[in-house]
Amino acid sequence: MLRGIAHSGNHAKLLCNTFARSFSSTGASSFISHSQPTPQSTPSPKISCVLELKDRPGALHDVLKYFWKYDLNITRIESRPKTLNALGEARFDFFVDFEADDKNSPSVLSLFASLESMTTKALILDEKDVMWFPRHLSELDLIANRTLDAGADLESDHPGFNDKVYRARRAELARVAQEYKWNEPIPYIDYTQTEVDTWGIVWDRMESLLDTHACSEYKKSFAAMKEHCGYGRDNIPQAQDITNYLQGKTGFRMRPVAGLLSSRDFLNGLAFRTFFSTQYIRHDSMPLYTPEPDICHELLGHAPMFADQDFADFSQEIGLASLGASDEDVQKLAWCYWHSVEFGLCKEDGEHKAYGAGLLSSYGELEYACAKYRPAGGTEDRPEIKPWDPAVASVQEFPITTYQPVYFLAESLNDAKTKMRDFCENLKKPFLSRHNPNTHEIWVDRPVKRKNHPQLDNLEVEEKSA
Numbered sequence: 001m002l003r004g005i006a007h008s009g010n011h012a013k014l015l016c017n018t019f020a021r022s023f024s025s026t027g028a029s030s031f032i033s034h035s036q037p038t039p040q041s042t043p044s045p046k047i048s049c050v051l052e053l054k055d056r057p058g059a060l061h062d063v064l065k066y067f068w069k070y071d072l073n074i075t076r077i078e079s080r081p082k083t084l085n086a087l088g089e090a091r092f093d094f095f096v097d098f099e100a101d102d103k104n105s106p107s108v109l110s111l112f113a114s115l116e117s118m119t120t121k122a123l124i125l126d127e128k129d130v131m132w133f134p135r136h137l138s139e140l141d142l143i144a145n146r147t148l149d150a151g152a153d154l155e156s157d158h159p160g161f162n163d164k165v166y167r168a169r170r171a172e173l174a175r176v177a178q179e180y181k182w183n184e185p186i187p188y189i190d191y192t193q194t195e196v197d198t199w200g201i202v203w204d205r206m207e208s209l210l211d212t213h214a215c216s217e218y219k220k221s222f223a224a225m226k227e228h229c230g231y232g233r234d235n236i237p238q239a240q241d242i243t244n245y246l247q248g249k250t251g252f253r254m255r256p257v258a259g260l261l262s263s264r265d266f267l268n269g270l271a272f273r274t275f276f277s278t279q280y281i282r283h284d285s286m287p288l289y290t291p292e293p294d295i296c297h298e299l300l301g302h303a304p305m306f307a308d309q310d311f312a313d314f315s316q317e318i319g320l321a322s323l324g325a326s327d328e329d330v331q332k333l334a335w336c337y338w339h340s341v342e343f344g345l346c347k348e349d350g351e352h353k354a355y356g357a358g359l360l361s362s363y364g365e366l367e368y369a370c371a372k373y374r375p376a377g378g379t380e381d382r383p384e385i386k387p388w389d390p391a392v393a394s395v396q397e398f399p400i401t402t403y404q405p406v407y408f409l410a411e412s413l414n415d416a417k418t419k420m421r422d423f424c425e426n427l428k429k430p431f432l433s434r435h436n437p438n439t440h441e442i443w444v445d446r447p448v449k450r451k452n453h454p455q456l457d458n459l460e461v462e463e464k465s466a
Contacts, residue, residue, distance in 0.1 A: 046075060047100045047108065048447050052121035055090035063094075066114045070107040073099045076443075091120065095445055125446035130324035130430045131264075132450040137272050137440035138182045140255065144276065145178050147259035158291055160283035173280045177256035186240040186256055194284050196236060201287040202296045203233045205363045213370040214360055215346055215353040217413060221307035236295060239277060242303050250312035251437050254303065260292070263334035264327075270319025271435060271442060273312065275302060288363065301357025302341075311355065314417035315341060316435065321424035323433050323442065324450075332394035332427075336420065339393040339408045345369060345385070346410045352385070355413060365403050377403065385409050388416055390423035 053059045067074055076097040081090070100108050103124050115122045134140055160166035169192070176187050191199075211219065222231070228245050230237045239254040246252040255269065257276040269276050277298040282290035290297065305311045318341075322333050344356040352370050359366045368377025383403070386392060388410035398404055410416035432445040 044075075044099045045101045046097045046447070047103055048095065048097050048125040048445070050121065050123050050125060051094045051096060051115065051119050053092050053094060053119055055092055059092075060094070063115060063118055066111055067096075067098060069114075070111045072107060072111060075099060093121075127447040127449050128430055129451055130448045131326070132452055133323040133442075134268055134272070135442050135450075137274070140269055140272065140274060141182050143261070143265040143268065144180070144255065144257055146265060147257065147261060155291070158283070159286045159289070163283065163285075166283055170280050174258035177258040177279060180256050182255075186238070186243060186254065188238055188240070189236075189279055191236045191281075195281050196234060198281055198284045198287045199236050199296065200233045202300070202361075205288060206300060206361070206366075207233075209363050209366050210360065213354055213366050215348055215355045215413070217308040217311065218304050218355060218360060221304040224307065225304055231299075236281075237299055237303075239279065242299070246303070246306050249307045250309055252306040252312050252315075254298075263337075264322060264325075264330050267319050267322035267330065267333055267337065270315050271323055271433070272319070272440065273316050273435070273437070275306060275315075277302070297357060297361040301359075301361035305341075305355060305357065305360075308413065310413040310417050314413065314420055317417065317421050317424055320433050320435065320442075321427055321429065324430045324444075324448065325427065329427050329429075333424075335396065335398070336390045336393045336423070338398055339396060339406075340388070340410075340416060340420070343369070343398075343404050343407060344388070344410060344416065345407050346412055346416065352409060355410075355416075368403050369407055379403070383407050388419060390420050394423070 051063060053063065064074070074096060076095075078095045080093045080095070102108070112122055112124075134143065154161045154167065154170070160170070173189070176189070180186065210222065214222070225231045225237070225242070225245060229241045239256060243253045246254070250273070252273045252275060254277045255274050256279050259278070261269075261276055266276055275298075278293055278295060280294055281296060282294045306315070318333050318337055322330055325333065340356060342356045342358040344354070345352045345359075346355050347353070351372075354360055354366055354370055359369055364377040366377075368379060368381075369383060371377075374380050374382070381403075384406045386396075386406060386408050388408045393408050396406060396408075398406070410419070431448060434443045435441075436443060
């Protein structure tokens with residue numbers, strides 16, 4: 001912390017109390033104002049600037065008094081330490097938002113004229129055009145129904161294609177997802193006995209394999225969710241019960257979706273610690289096969305891992321990096337997601353354990369990827385194991401209908417998170433972003449203008465100020 005904050009008198013102390021720091025569950029800092037914004041509110045026009053100050057007692061107080069002098073209301077302030085310069089002097093960057101209509105107004109011009117002699121840098125951050133991204137949790141409503149498939153529209157080779165009852169059930173569950181809004185409880189699904197029986201068959205096949213090949217973090221969470229979320233062979237847990245549990249553990253939540261989303265939309269949800277989850281189950285004629293993600297994959301594979309802090313943080317890192325990113329970088333992030341969140345391995349007591357949901361919900365591939373013996377997963381083949389490196393994983397091609405020929409092995413979940421964070425920090429991002437779990441908003445470090453989302457061309461989207 002800059003020493004000027006600690007020693008610059010009551011005004012600076014009052015400011016620090018007014019702009020109370022909170023920390024999201026990723027450890028990234030964010031700010032809470034006294035008035036909690038709502039998605040319907042129209043924020044006042046703001047100007048964002050960055051001020052570079054020498055690290056000396058009273059430096060911040062000396063700068064802030066000019067905002068008071070020119071009656072400019074500060075709405076956010078954040079400090080970031082910088083490396084020492086050539087003379088060994090420590091400097092800090094302060095990012096400041098303040099209410100103002102025009103950067104050329106007399107009060108703003110006077111402010112920066114006064115700051116010129118007191119700062120080593122004082123810059124207004126101009127608005128930047130970026131790819132559309134959600135700024136508030138409520139805006140996930142705008143993308144949740146832009147599915148690549150409609151949930152009920154099955155391909156001709158789907159096991160349930162000719163089953164009218166199954167297709168009607170899929171249409172019913174798709175409507176539930178399509179009608180869901182961000183601030184509502186997730187509707188309770190009354191699963192049929194056929195659906196529960198299908199779930200039970202998968203449960204029986206997976207339970208012993210999970211005990212052998214799943215990572216310890218998964219097994220710990222899975223045991224707890226049996227107790228708190230209704231997980232069991234004869235009961236399909238409800239998404240709202242899982243959300244209630246995850247919110248208390250890591251701040252994650254489930255959100256119903258009718259089908260597959262684009263990589264950009266899906267990853268954007270992770271930035272809000274939100275996982276888009278299907279609610280339908282595979283066809284009962286082939287209970288150990290599914291051509292698409294279903295509740296066996298989502299609830300057995302993904303949900304327990306979101307109760308682990310390192311994994312939750314790891315997932316959100318990918319999501320935050322996807323906000324406003326280029327199409328090229330979104331693909332890199334999606335491929336990293338595939339090789340980790342879906343098919344990742346980690347070391348544990350000298351063995352390879354699974355933390356990826358694609359493995360944790362597939363009895364054949366879980367055995368194939370983790371077992372030392374052969375045959376495993378019905379084959380004598382062995383996959384290639386590479387050390388977890390997001391730079392390599394981001395360009396590693398993969399099949400989607402067969403076992404993976406290549407898996408990435410992390411030293412631990414913390415190792416996976418740290419390397420992913422480093423990779424994301426080195427991407428060419430249009431802005432820095434943080435998630436505020438208290439206001440459900442994304443803060444960015446400069447004003448942005450969100451260009452129309454490729455799937456929202458005909459949709460009116462109210463712009464929010466940075």
